[in-house]
Amino acid sequence: MIVNKTEAILGRVILIVVLIATVIPLVNMLSAALQPADTNPTGLTFTTDPQWINFVTAFEKGNVWRLMGSSLFIVVFVVPISLICATLAGYALGNLRIRGSRFLFIFFILGLTIPFEALIIPLYYEVQGMGILNTQWAVIFPLIGLYMPFSVIWMRAHFVGVPQELSEAARVDGASRWQEFRSIQLPLARPALSALAILLFLWTWNQFLLPVVLISDPLNRTVAGALTFFQGQYSSSIPLLNAGALIIIVPTILVFVIFQRQFIQALLQGAVKG
Amino acid sequence: MTSPIAPRRAAAKAAARRGTLSGWVFVIPALIAYGTFVIYPLVLGIQYSFYKWNGVGPSEFVGLKNYIRVFTDPTLLASIGNAFVLIAFFTLIPVSAGLVLATLIRSMKPGPFSSLSQTILFLPQIIPLAAAGIAWSWMYAQTGAINQVLNAVGLGALARPWLGDFQTALPAVGLIGSWVLTGLCTVLFLTGIGKIDQSLYEAVRLDGASWWREFITITIPGLRQEIAVLVTITIIAALSSFDIIYTTTLGGPGRATLVPGISIYRIGFTQSNVGLASAFGIVLMILVLACVLPIQRLARASSK
Numbered sequence: 200m201i202v203n204k205t206e207a208i209l210g211r212v213i214l215i216v217v218l219i220a221t222v223i224p225l226v227n228m229l230s231a232a233l234q235p236a237d238t239n240p241t242g243l244t245f246t247t248d249p250q251w252i253n254f255v256t257a258f259e260k261g262n263v264w265r266l267m268g269s270s271l272f273i274v275v276f277v278v279p280i281s282l283i284c285a286t287l288a289g290y291a292l293g294n295l296r297i298r299g300s301r302f303l304f305i306f307f308i309l310g311l312t313i314p315f316e317a318l319i320i321p322l323y324y325e326v327q328g329m330g331i332l333n334t335q336w337a338v339i340f341p342l343i344g345l346y347m348p349f350s351v352i353w354m355r356a357h358f359v360g361v362p363q364e365l366s367e368a369a370r371v372d373g374a375s376r377w378q379e380f381r382s383i384q385l386p387l388a389r390p391a392l393s394a395l396a397i398l399l400f401l402w403t404w405n406q407f408l409l410p411v412v413l414i415s416d417p418l419n420r421t422v423a424g425a426l427t428f429f430q431g432q433y434s435s436s437i438p439l440l441n442a443g444a445l446i447i448i449v450p451t452i453l454v455f456v457i458f459q460r461q462f463i464q465a466l467l468q469g470a471v472k473g
Numbered sequence: 474m475t476s477p478i479a480p481r482r483a484a485a486k487a488a489a490r491r492g493t494l495s496g497w498v499f500v501i502p503a504l505i506a507y508g509t510f511v512i513y514p515l516v517l518g519i520q521y522s523f524y525k526w527n528g529v530g531p532s533e534f535v536g537l538k539n540y541i542r543v544f545t546d547p548t549l550l551a552s553i554g555n556a557f558v559l560i561a562f563f564t565l566i567p568v569s570a571g572l573v574l575a576t577l578i579r580s581m582k583p584g585p586f587s588s589l590s591q592t593i594l595f596l597p598q599i600i601p602l603a604a605a606g607i608a609w610s611w612m613y614a615q616t617g618a619i620n621q622v623l624n625a626v627g628l629g630a631l632a633r634p635w636l637g638d639f640q641t642a643l644p645a646v647g648l649i650g651s652w653v654l655t656g657l658c659t660v661l662f663l664t665g666i667g668k669i670d671q672s673l674y675e676a677v678r679l680d681g682a683s684w685w686r687e688f689i690t691i692t693i694p695g696l697r698q699e700i701a702v703l704v705t706i707t708i709i710a711a712l713s714s715f716d717i718i719y720t721t722t723l724g725g726p727g728r729a730t731l732v733p734g735i736s737i738y739r740i741g742f743t744q745s746n747v748g749l750a751s752a753f754g755i756v757l758m759i760l761v762l763a764c765v766l767p768i769q770r771l772a773r774a775s776s777k
Contacts, residue, residue, distance in 0.1 A: 213573075242618040288500045291496050292500070310507060340510060344506040412738070426604060444607045452596065
């Protein structure tokens with residue numbers, strides 16, 4: 200690549216400024232979290248005596264163990280069930296091309312454009328009618344349904360890309376459709392599945408609207424939904440509020456950093472295909 | 474939903490072998506989940522929207538009254554207006570910034586700095602939006618970092634509680650959206666640029682074209698598809714924003730940052746006007762469709 204020098208330097212400066220602007224709010228949270236809990240800090244200042252104890256206090260006062268447990272409970276149901284349903288449907292639409300798959304595909308695409316806010320009121324009464332309002336199931340079941348259009352379209356995009364010859368070869372060898380699905384299609388779908396799993400994990404973990412509306416006890420919500428509870432709990436202490444919010448952010452950042460490569464790659468493929 | 478078991482033509486042998494019904498079995502679990510928690514509430518919402526109901530007592534059919542109110546009530550109209558203002562911050566800024574940043578990163582040698590930049594830019598997209606709201610409330614606070622910087626450079630007169638000021642609250646909230654979405658746009662554009670034929674860039678450089686010319690004649694046309702996807706995603710994010718507003722301003726001061734999501738929440742659950750809230754939900758969905766469909770059509774037309 201041929202780039203002249205002034206352009207290169209200017210570009211680098213712009214990029215560095217943007218990077219700083221990106222991290223400042225997070226660094227600013229950390230700086231506030233390390234101030235003494237009973238003080239009212241001013242802006243971005245680093246204390247010489249960082250109060251790491253604030254994280255311990257926020258952890259205990261915020262019932263973070265319970266919240267993480269509650270979030271995990273929700274995630275453990277939403278992610279695997281969504282993956283199973285979406286893989287089966289994606290296979291049928293993308294590989295089997297069953298009758299009506301075009302119609303079904305469009306039917307699912309429509310679901311992508313429905314904002315959760317448009318459904319939240321009827322969902323509340325639906326979930327109430329099922330008798331699961333204010334339990335974690337009130338978030339688990341609707342989330343599986345709400346993530347389904349994206350998940351199905353994602354898996355369909357993967358199966359469309361798998362050469363038909365593979366299926367035909369398996370069938371010539373006398374494999375049943377189910378055998379073919381299990382021993383040929385599933386292993387090939389692993390990258391698409393793991394990326395979808397990471398996405399669904401993050402979306403569920405970060406989900407805010409549903410837990411806030413459908414679960415009145417903040418301790419039964421997702422951690423993100425419980426942030427409002429933190430705001431009330433720590434309204435008098437900016438250091439503790441920031442410490443609490445940071446504790447909630449950390450697992451998502453860890454997941455992202457660990458799986459970064461698969462995640463971004465897959466996200467891009469999915470987005471462009473979709 | 475039953476599948477038609479029409480007699481198939483002999484020519485469609487391969488397809489016939491697969492049968493029709495057994496394939497549908499694979500789709501049924503997904504359809505049940507989707508039908509129960511998306512389609513059914515949607516239908517229910519449409520039904521509610523024609524009634525006056527407080528959620529517990531008897532309901533009364535009111536026809537289109539709720540819809541008329543959505544388009545005449547100044548508070549509700551204000552929240553729709555605010556959502557459209559947010560598009561500037563959620564779509565315009567991140568998409569243009571993403572284009573520039575992706576071009577900048579591409580022009581650097583691939584290495585630790587460029588991959589670290591991508592990771593950092595993507596971070597805001599990973600954390601809960603509600604947490605982003607908390608982080609930025611603190612940035613914008615009277616004693617926060619923004620005012621601290623203004624004071625330090627002698628612009629103390631401009632300092633204010635940004636989220637509490639009628640003039641600045643909406644842009645301030647909007648910029649949080651820009652902060653969240655810029656990284657997503659940048660990373661998506663970067664991969665898109667990677668797919669553009671590199672010889673095009675070399676050719677235009679050999680002609681002595683400037684950075685700007687290269688950007689306009691090669692990068693932008695090459696990224697049409699990515700631009701369409703991102704404009705769609707970010708417009709949906711702008712029109713249906715909730716988390717950020719909820720944790721920063723709750724729609725205030727006054728109705729300066731009120732958006733449809735917050736209005737629906739308030740009307741439906743605080744004021745217990747289920748019919749009106751449902752009607753607003755349906756209107757919101759139609760607004761999203763009205764914005765997104767033309768973009769998709771444009772993108773498809775231009776890629777042909």
